[in-house]
Amino acid sequence: MTVTDPDPREATAARTDPGRTLDVTLKVWRQAGPDAEGHFATYEAPGISEDMSFLEMLDVVNERLADEGVEPISFDHDCREGICGTCSLMINGQAHGPERGTATCQLHMRTFSDGDTIVIEPFRATAFPIIKDLMVDRAAFDRIVEAGGYITVAAGSAPDANLIPVPKVVADAAMDAAACIACGACVAACPNSAANLFTAAKAAHLNLLPQGQSQRYQRTETMVDTMEDFFGSCTNHGECEAACPKEISIDFIATMNKDYLRAKLKNRRYLSRNG
Amino acid sequence: MTATSTRDVGGPTGGEGADQASALNDRYGAPIKRKQRRPAPWPVELYRSGLGKKYVMAITGIALMGFVFAHMVGNLKMFLGPASFNEYGEFLRELLVPILPHHVALWLMRIGLIVAFVLHIHASYALTRMNRQARTVRYQSRQDYAAATYASRTMRWSGVIVGLFLVWHLFDLSWTGTGAPFYRGDPYTNTDNSLSRIPVAVLYIVANLALGLHLFHGSWSLFQSMGWNNPRFNRWRRNFAWTFAAIIVIGNVSFPIAVLAGVVDV
Numbered sequence A: 001m002t003v004t005d006p007d008p009r010e011a012t013a014a015r016t017d018p019g020r021t022l023d024v025t026l027k028v029w030r031q032a033g034p035d036a037e038g039h040f041a042t043y044e045a046p047g048i049s050e051d052m053s054f055l056e057m058l059d060v061v062n063e064r065l066a067d068e069g070v071e072p073i074s075f076d077h078d079c080r081e082g083i084c085g086t087c088s089l090m091i092n093g094q095a096h097g098p099e100r101g102t103a104t105c106q107l108h109m110r111t112f113s114d115g116d117t118i119v120i121e122p123f124r125a126t127a128f129p130i131i132k133d134l135m136v137d138r139a140a141f142d143r144i145v146e147a148g149g150y151i152t153v154a155a156g157s158a159p160d161a162n163l164i165p166v167p168k169v170v171a172d173a174a175m176d177a178a179a180c181i182a183c184g185a186c187v188a189a190c191p192n193s194a195a196n197l198f199t200a201a202k203a204a205h206l207n208l209l210p211q212g213q214s215q216r217y218q219r220t221e222t223m224v225d226t227m228e229d230f231f232g233s234c235t236n237h238g239e240c241e242a243a244c245p246k247e248i249s250i251d252f253i254a255t256m257n258k259d260y261l262r263a264k265l266k267n268r269r270y271l272s273r274n275g
Numbered sequence B: 001m002t003a004t005s006t007r008d009v010g011g012p013t014g015g016e017g018a019d020q021a022s023a024l025n026d027r028y029g030a031p032i033k034r035k036q037r038r039p040a041p042w043p044v045e046l047y048r049s050g051l052g053k054k055y056v057m058a059i060t061g062i063a064l065m066g067f068v069f070a071h072m073v074g075n076l077k078m079f080l081g082p083a084s085f086n087e088y089g090e091f092l093r094e095l096l097v098p099i100l101p102h103h104v105a106l107w108l109m110r111i112g113l114i115v116a117f118v119l120h121i122h123a124s125y126a127l128t129r130m131n132r133q134a135r136t137v138r139y140q141s142r143q144d145y146a147a148a149t150y151a152s153r154t155m156r157w158s159g160v161i162v163g164l165f166l167v168w169h170l171f172d173l174s175w176t177g178t179g180a181p182f183y184r185g186d187p188y189t190n191t192d193n194s195l196s197r198i199p200v201a202v203l204y205i206v207a208n209l210a211l212g213l214h215l216f217h218g219s220w221s222l223f224q225s226m227g228w229n230n231p232r233f234n235r236w237r238r239n240f241a242w243t244f245a246a247i248i249v250i251g252n253v254s255f256p257i258a259v260l261a262g263v264v265d266v
């Protein structure tokens, strides 16, 4: 034992010290139900620790609202560590707030300044109807994944490891696409409410790998066609890429476009039968 | 087209899960109602999709870019004097003669351009409608854009300005003239007469700035729409777009300025 070891009591003291705090004003979209009329409500949120995440700040506000007998604000959240894609929110006009490459749950209050007014709106798209307040239904994404997000494999005995060689760069690119957490920020940020980044990511993580080749073109076609039943079209603004908490690249959209054209060419006999 | 498409690829759709899903769909997130259509030959089928329309948009855009570029370069002959400029007009009428009869090549190009224009405008109209349907309730607070540019967000306005200007331009210098003395077959004099009017010169400049904005986004966007994406040339795409837009704007704007400055004068 040397004298340079920190005093454990001090360490504990540091942890409970709230640090810098800020007073913020929230303008929050309140809507009682899917068909109810919505409006912005203003709430004061004083003494918020800058170490809190955005959602923890909302928890604190909700705690107080509940004490005051006001209905707490409904918002989506689950893992609170940026992996599930459940959290959402347009914060000051940006999907998942001002920080790049993070979901709302990873956004910290230190990003804001004392005295800020923060405007919070739900993600908006026809395909993402509001359930209540800030919660939206993103089931349209499930429809797209259902439309093609699987591969055929030979079921039965377990295959040997590394039976199918995958080049490292390809595995990395597929992994980049697979990082999509299906949060919907790309749709929320897009001026056209297009879901091309999401769909391209979901198609690419299978389409790039050898295991995904057998249905590559059919998958692209059905996923895109389903996507277009719900969402807008891509004008290549690049807003999705900027909003994406996983920083998925719009390069995947170009790949999807190319595969879609090939699908229409390759499948044309099939199409003429089936419409 | 419905969400649970009949173009099933043989996977595990249908069954109980799908029933629950469609029950949910009835309440929330139902697909946007789009017209039910009969099956059609594959190019039509392709054009019915949003992505297919983007291909048409991009291909017709490239054709129009080629036209705009050639038109600008041809007009530079204005600086070589009336004989040279009018001779260029004659050259267009005599293009590919004697392989084709007089005027035929010119008319083929015109028809190609008209078709490209009509398709380009129809696709942009249809896509705009699709986008409107996809967000019927707009954001109630101001959206803070991180990547979209002024050019990319005003494509439909810059496009409409260019389109309206084009009609006016055809009346002005091809068909009837617009008030200034107009002589069929003497484009040099007509250009000078028309552009000597300050409001007309300003109109030409404004319309070409709109075209520049349109091309600044469009000639980048087309690479993505066409699926032309490769790490080897990706960093050149932006450079290409702004260079192309700049060349067109500088070239075209030089004509009204030259007329006003008296460089081009009968």
Ligand code: HEM
Pocket: A233, A234, A235, A236, B054, B055, B057, B058, B060, B061, B062, B064, B065, B068, B120, B121, B124, B127, B128, B155, B156, B158, B159, B160, B162, B163, B164, B214, B215, B217, B218, B219, B221, B222, B223, B225, B226
């Ligand atoms: C000489 C005239 C024109 C040229 C050279 C031109 C060129 C282009 C190009 C290269 C694109 C990009 C296509 C893509 O993203 O793949 C584009 C997009 C577009 N153009 Fe044009 N265009 C012209 C006239 C017009 C006109 C007259 C209109 C409308 C009335 C129009 C409306 C649009 C719209 C709305 C888009 C964006 C579509 C989208 O991404 O959703 N353009 N144009």
Ligand code: SF4
Pocket: A179, A180, A181, A182, A183, A184, A185, A186, A187, A197, A198, A201, A240, A243, A244, A245, A246, A247, A248
């Ligand atoms: S692409 Fe990015 S923004 Fe879109 S759903 Fe996936 S993770 Fe979210």
Ligand code: FES
Pocket: A076, A077, A078, A079, A080, A081, A082, A083, A084, A085, A086, A087, A103, A104, A105, A106, A181
């Ligand atoms: S709550 Fe899971 S990603 Fe934000």
